[in-house]
Amino acid sequence: MLSRWLTEPVPRARVAAFRTLVYLFVAADLVVFTPWVRDKASVSGELYQPLFVGRLLPLPTPTPLLVTILFWALLALALAAATGRAPRVLGWTVFLLYFEWMIVAMSYGKVDHDRFAFLVALAVLPTAGRARHADRDRTEAGGWALRVTQIAVVCTYFLAAWAKLRFGGLDWMTGSVLARAIIRRGTELADVIAQVPYLLIAAQIGIVAFELLSPLVFAVPPRWRQAVVAFFYSFHLVTVATITISFAPHLVAMTSFLSLERVRPLWRLRRLLHRPGGADRPPEEPDAPEVAAPQDAPPVQPSATVP
Template identity: 30%
Template structure:
């Protein structure tokens, strides 16, 4: 048992450079901030809905009645302000947890009025994970105050405190997909991969949208004519979801998982016109990659240019 715990400790708290965690903060924080700003009007509009439509979920369950409109607007504005501080890395020890709490509340409050946007869950959990770590030690306003000491050779070095938030980020990602796969098995069993369940679901979704005058997928409507296409697609999605935890143990498997999950969401968009922007933009999978190496892509070119200049 001790050996198992020791191996878990070494894996979960594996060293990582501070730049990787900071870049992850910038990517996820920027997405969350833009998302809040883009939906600000919609998030506040629930204040005009009939009180009888209020069905509190999650953390909002502490409420027995809707908040006044001024409180809804104030919390939305506060979430946007805290999001800006999160991205900028300004007083992150306070701004990080504050933003995660406000983001959780604001989105949960909106989802307490009918339709639940499950696409937001992974984003909120990722923000919470990053807010708990030292994600603003570099590439932040907080880091400016420490720049003098860094110039003397005390710059943050790779450390486990930069690694564990990234590992938690990745663990949350694979868990969300694994739960989706288990849910498919619980609801449909292996029939999900051997029957017309996926085909019928795509057909139903598009017919319903056409009837309601909503955006639908002409491609999905055309493909349901070809029955043989859907069992392999259903089996592939199930394998990707149930195999997701393996991505935590191998970088190669992680790359395969990220690619398969991205293709899955692309397929959902093309066949059902359902957009999952967070994974489709790749932000949801950013924790699996060495983000800090992106800046090194141009270095060989620069070195080559210097050599050529010297020869000339």
């Protein structure tokens, strides 16, 4: 029963769409979300305090040459992997390089937990095998990759609540956590919300309750699951709008719950460009050659009728 749930078949097109999205985000992450990692190359090696895995392997101390090679190699290979070619070779390579990129990023005093599910997605995608965007056949290997990513998404929420209660106790829910966050990086909307008595306390209680109950997304009927996932996204939308924390890689990993094969952006783009009357409408087929009209034939005499 458990193995059947873990390997529930999904359309290969869904795996292909999820894979393209994940690898494109790797490229975007390098140049938009975490370009500051390249600055670590100029920091003294004495400030490098590697994470446990960095000490266990061990991984080298970042240098300008190492970080530069890592950046350009990862950028090129991620874009190549997004095409779906050589899914295993390129997939494993991108995972290892991005894993090292995250070790460099998180070994200077701050660790972001929004990367966990995304790293799991990178680790399991190479096992899904080949998949094309137009392929409607179902695959158990692809279903397993998406299911494991979904479990990692839920674990991010549940373990975050566990950490809050473990280190902050019940006082976390009645303290000034959100108030401090608003003071540091709050928006105008957050300033308005903060003026409502006890609303921040209620929000903190709601956050812990939401995170503890997040595993129920697997228990609700499939027709309601999309609504639950939409609530997950709305939670992060409010987070961005109030304290400007995006959780972008986590949001990408959470698309593993969605029917991405229905989006078909390339097909929609072609349809938009080829609409009748559009500037880029496809050339019309040449008109059929005109056939010369036959010359007038002599009138046919009516046949005699039989009396």
